[in-house]
Amino acid sequence: MTDTLHPSSRPNTVHSVHTDAGLVVRLVGDIDMSSWARLDEVYADVVAAGPAPVTVDLSDATFVDSTTLGFLARLHQHVTSNGHPFLVESPTRVVSRAIEICGLDRVLTIRPAGAMD
Helix, strand or coil: CCCCCCCCCCCCEEEEEEECCEEEEEEEEEECHHHHHHHHHHHHHHHHHCCCCEEEEEEEEEEECHHHHHHHHHHHHHHHHCCCCEEEECCCHHHHHHHHHCCHHHCCEEECCCCCC
16 A cells, blocks of 8 residues: 555564564554554564563654554553563654654653664
């Protein structure tokens, strides 16, 4: 699907993979209200899997709206309230700006692109 307001050459997808280190969620393309159902599935998957660390990879996200920002806040609250780390990794400049505007940068742990552990 292509969003007419924010066209992207990449497909808009939400991937989640369970690893030994926890769950990795990867957002690709323009993640907006049209992605709500998939974001909700990923949240349900995290809850069903039980407490574990979560990393959200935003390196290929080209746009996020309030739906995505709400997903990040909700996921962060669930993961950290169960005593596990929640990391947002490599947000693009546009996505970083959206996170800053709504104040989530003061709540989320964010590792910029190229940052070392």
